[in-house]
Amino acid sequence: MSRGKNVLPEAGPTSSRPARGWLKRAIAGVAAVAVIGVCAFAALAWRPAIPEAPTPDASSFSPVLIQQGSRLAAAGFCASCHSVAGGKPLAGGYAMKTGFGTIYSTNISPDRETGIGTWSEEAFLRAMHEGVARDGSHLFPAFPYDHFTKLSNADVHALYAYIMTQPPVHAENHPNEMPFPLGFRPLQAGWKLLFFHPARYEPQADQSPLWNRGAYLAESLSHCSACHTPRGPLGEELKGRLYQGAAVDGWFAPPLTADNPSPVPWTSAELSDYLTRGMSRYHGPAAGPMAPVAHELGMLDPEDQKALVTYVESLGGGDARADHTAVAVKTALAADAQDSSRISDAGGRLFVSACASCHYNRTPDVNPVRPELGLNSPVFLDDPSNLIRVILYGISAKEGAGGIVMPGFARGMSDEDVASIAVYLRNTRTDKKPWPDLAKQIATIRAAGPGEIR
Ligand code: HEC
Ligand code: HEC
Ligand code: HEC
The missing domain is CATH 1.10.760.10 (Cytochrome c-like domain)
Structure with missing residues (x-):
């Protein structure tokens, strides 16, 4: 695009009527604005590819780091979303039905041809923090990078060590089924501009270290709000209605706030049983999409489980209402x-x-x-x-x-x-x-x- 007075010539001798010159200028002006818009969007959307790298050798990571990564992967449900029932772990292929089409999770095993074996740690970190694949294309937020962006670099490092040391699985990715133009990846840059805030977790000074650890896990890796918060028309989480309950995969993820409808409050004790053993004495089982969540949270360090419970209890304040339990139980048994x-x-x-x-x-x-x-x-x-x-x-x-x-x-x-x-x-x-x-x-x-x- 050139600037200057020669771009849009005045209505010249060939233009018989002045009105036509005006119209031409207007059309050219609109076209120029559109071209500038497209260029600006393309510049914004464009992300460079990161060159292929050798798959790191297991000996380059300490066993402690790999172990830590394995617990973090459990807390992030990587395997439950990146595998199909009866399939190989991390090989992908799980179909996520969204309002925008069906998106399949990809092979994140370290296979060099079909998985992410050629990804350097830099490429992996960019995917987790910014939702951009190694080849520079934008990933869909069905991959919860809008939560993983809050992860510390140290935790991403441990996850990388774990994933890169798992058995490589040769399995081609399943193409997504999305109506045009929704499957056009550069459009994701627009979604990101509107709804995505890349940033690490910021501890809250007025809360305890245990609460902050729980909030960090829940908001980043475990992305509880991805299911428990209602979404807007473009699939964005409505942050003003955080944890107020939402429909997901044909189920309803109940509110985790004081609006939870059970007559028995969600106390720390009930949350602990439910989240880490899949069953609360009073509330019943974690079924459907919540079942693998509870199953995987059962593998966390006890201290991390306690942190998570501390944070989730604070959302609804169940401990302060613990004395409601006895009356509610009596009423239910009478029925x-x-x-x-x-x-x-x-x-x-x-x-x-x-x-x-x-x-x-x-x-x-x-x-x-x-x-x-x-x-x-x-x-x-x-x-x-x-x-x-x-x-x-x-x-x-x-x-x-x-x-x-x-x-x-x-x-x-x-x-x-x-x-x-x-x-x-x-x-x-x-x-x-x-x-x-x-x-x-x-x-x-x-x-x-x-x-x-x-
Ligand atoms: C809720 C389901 C879900 C969970 C949980 C999940 N992912 Fe994914 N992930 C996806 C989907 C779907 C894609 C593909 C997105 C796309 O095609 O744009 C993906 C893509 C990726 C990619 C990019 C790979 C590629 O082929 O471009 C990486 C890396 C990744 N996930 C790592 C992880 C890790 C590590 C975890 C656990 C901490 C995890 N994911 C948890 C659904 C999930
Ligand atoms: C993949 C979606 C999904 C994710 C992720 C998820 N949940 Fe759930 N959750 C559900 C669904 C669906 C139910 C309802 C299960 C049922 O009725 O058996 C549920 C139920 C619950 C309940 C019981 C509520 C009640 O009143 O019965 C609690 C508590 C809960 N989830 C907490 C969490 C926490 C904490 C996290 C993050 C660590 C989390 N959930 C992550 C989908 C999810
Ligand atoms: C053979 C025994 C049995 C019968 C019959 C049975 N249930 Fe259940 N039900 C269970 C058990 C056990 C659980 C808990 C399962 C678990 O934790 O894996 C359960 C769980 C439930 C839950 C809790 C779901 C949740 O996600 O919180 C509901 C609701 C329920 N049953 C309703 C019913 C209704 C209604 C009927 C009759 C149509 C029925 N059940 C018949 C044994 C039974």
Whole structure:
């Protein structure tokens, strides 16, 4: 583009009418602005490729560092997103269905041809902190780099040491299925400009070191808010509604704030059991997409687990309401005792015959392997998805408390049966308003199928 007066010649002798010259100048002006815009955007979007590097030898890292990296990888759920059920670890291929198409996780094993074996630590660090691949292309935020950007360089170093010393897996990446132009990677630069703030975690001076450690883990590696915070139209997390609950993969990740609907508060003790053992005595199991999260958090250092619990408890302030538990448990057990007298109701009859043999607590306290439905968030949430999913597809031995299962009723029950049980539980266990569109939601969830259990 040249500047100066010669670019847009005045209406010359060839221009018979002055108006046409004006129009030409306007069109040229708009075109020039558009070209400048495109050039500026291209300059902004363009990131250099980082040259291929030799795969580092395992002996270049200390075993302690690799071990540390392995725990960090667990806290970041790298393997659960970068593998498919029954597939090789870190080989990618997991399909993430988003509102913008299906994005497949990639092979991040150190294979030189199909994985990231040619990535230098510099390239890996740039991917984690800025969401840019080694070849300079922009990555989609289905890869939670908007959280990993908060990681310290030291932790990224440990992750690199761990990943580069895992067995290389030869597996080609699955192409994404995204409608044009959404799959056009340079457009991601625009998304980043609007919503991405590359920066390391800043400790909060008014909080304890333990709380800050927990906040660091939750906000960076464990990216809890990626599932628990609602998103806007362009897939951005709505930071003004942090942890207020959101739909994810056909489930609903409940609020982690004081708005959590369970009548039993999330105290540190319950959070600790739920997050690290996959089951809380009062709240029940971590199922669906939360199951691998709890499973992997179980592998963290006890001190890091404590830090995470400290931070998450502070979001809802459950410890200060710990005395609500006894009353809530008493109310829930009293409702259980009524079920057998409610079989004139179709929902009650189904509940007693299909569910109550397991979900019945007679003792003064609940039995942790019989989740108490009068305390369980899926019955209290405004979104019935979790309850419907659990009734249709059950809970596998891998999910929730290890080794115990709940059978699914998809074959044995019609949509109406499922609806009548859900309505029965909502009426007899909660003071919440009835769910609208229950039948439609059950049909949708049945049509979608159980999904992948990881
Ligand atoms: C929520 C799912 C998810 C989690 C958790 C996740 N990733 Fe990914 N990751 C992805 C997806 C999807 C892509 C591909 C993005 C794209 O194609 O733009 C990706 C891409 C990457 C890339 C770029 C690789 C390439 O081929 O360009 C690296 C490096 C990476 N992830 C490392 C990690 C590490 C390390 C962790 C754990 C700390 C991790 N990821 C956790 C979903 C995830
Ligand atoms: C991949 C998405 C995802 C991620 C990441 C995730 N969660 Fe969850 N979470 C869910 C879903 C879905 C549920 C509902 C599970 C159920 O009903 O069994 C849930 C349930 C919970 C619950 C129980 C809430 C209730 O009222 O029953 C807590 C507490 C929780 N998550 C905390 C966390 C924390 C802390 C992190 C980060 C360390 C985290 N979650 C990361 C999806 C996720
Ligand atoms: C054979 C025993 C059994 C039967 C029958 C059964 N459940 Fe369950 N249910 C369980 C167990 C065990 C768990 C906890 C599973 C785990 O932790 O892995 C559970 C968990 C649940 C949860 C908690 C889900 C969550 O994510 O928090 C709900 C809700 C539930 N069941 C509802 C029902 C309903 C409704 C019925 C009847 C249609 C039913 N169950 C029938 C054993 C059963």
